[in-house]
Amino acid sequence: MAKWKWRRHVSPIKIWHRYQRMSRKRKRYLQLYLGALIVVLGLLIGLKTIATNNQADANNDESLSSEEQFIETIGQFAHENYQQSHVLPSVVTAQAILESDFGRSELSANYHNLFGRKAYGNEPSVSLATNEVVNGETITISGRFKVYDDDQAAIIDHGKLMTEGVNWDPQLYHGVVGEKRYKKATKALQQAGYATDPNYDDKLNDLIETYDLQRFDP
Numbered sequence: 148m149a150k151w152k153w154r155r156h157v158s159p160i161k162i163w164h165r166y167q168r169m170s171r172k173r174k175r176y177l178q179l180y181l182g183a184l185i186v187v188l189g190l191l192i193g194l195k196t197i198a199t200n201n202q203a204d205a206n207n208d209e210s211l212s213s214e215e216q217f218i219e220t221i222g223q224f225a226h227e228n229y230q231q232s233h234v235l236p237s238v239v240t241a242q243a244i245l246e247s248d249f250g251r252s253e254l255s256a257n258y259h260n261l262f263g264r265k266a267y268g269n270e271p272s273v274s275l276a277t278n279e280v281v282n283g284e285t286i287t288i289s290g291r292f293k294v295y296d297d298d299q300a301a302i303i304d305h306g307k308l309m310t311e312g313v314n315w316d317p318q319l320y321h322g323v324v325g326e327k328r329y330k331k332a333t334k335a336l337q338q339a340g341y342a343t344d345p346n347y348d349d350k351l352n353d354l355i356e357t358y359d360l361q362r363f364d365p
Contacts, residue, residue, distance in 0.1 A: 213249065214249045217243075217244070217249045217250045218240060218244070218249075218358055218360070220298065221239070221240050221243045221244075221250075221261070221298065221302070222236055222237075222240045222360065222362075222363035223363070224298065224299050224302045225239035225240050225243075225302055225363060226363045226364075226365070228302050228303055228306050229365055231303070231306055231310075232305075232306025232307075232309055232310055232324070233310070233324050233325045234305075234306060234309045234310075234323055234324060234332070235326065235327070235329050235332050235364050236360070236363035236364055236365075237329050237355045237360035237361045237362075237363055237364050238323070238329055238332045238333060238336070238351060238355070239302065239305060239306075240355075240358075240360045240363060241333075241351040241352075241354040241355045241358075241360055242261075242262055242305075242336075242351060243261040243262065243302075244354050244358075245347075245350055245351060245354060246261060246262045246263045247260075247261045247262075247263075250298075253275065254273075254275055254292055257273075258273055258292065258293075258294040258295065259294070259295035259296065259297050259298050259300065259301050260292050260293050260294065260295060260301060261298060261301045261302070261305070262301065262305050263277070263292065263342075264292065264293045264301070264304065264305070264308070265290060265291060265292060265293070266291040266292055266293045266294075267291075270293055271293065271294040272291040272292060272293060272294055273291070273292055273294055274289055274290070274291055274292075275289070275290065275292055276288070276289055276290075277289075277290050277292075283345075308320065309323050309324050310324055319339050320335070320336070320339050320341070322334075322335030322338065322339065323335045323336055323339070329351075329352070329355050329361065329364075330348075330352055333347075333348040333351040333352055333355075334348050336348060336351070
């Protein structure tokens, strides 16, 4: 029997006609070959999908592990500093999460500034772009921010800000200090103008409830 010669650029119609002229045995072989090829391709696609999903799951697990580790570390630091600051660790931890994106922001990762603290005078600082809400609109400005040696130093300094206030108002954050109810404390932060975000207190409350941050409170 003469062998079929498959040429390039053969039209689908010619392929079909040649297939029709094949013997039943050759058709059977061709069908088995194509079936096996489809099975192999399906397996390869399935394996690739599983590998992609596993990698995505691994990345998600790694991200969650990193966030949980950040929460535990900051929560414990805030708990230890409570004796000096008398600011609820749940509130401090929520602020650190919100301001630093779980420690992933450039300001936090490189300079340990967990709370977006601005620098004044001769304080160690770095200039970075930041978003501020002005008259209901979010704008980007350049600001000088404090630089800390480590995260614990940032938490201690945050506690001093709460207890000592600022030059023009030493009692600015006294509504936060000693407050035992986190919603009252976050509301006091909002009213004191700690952040320009009009929903700052609500965001802190959501974080406290979502991650059960009250477990760090005395």
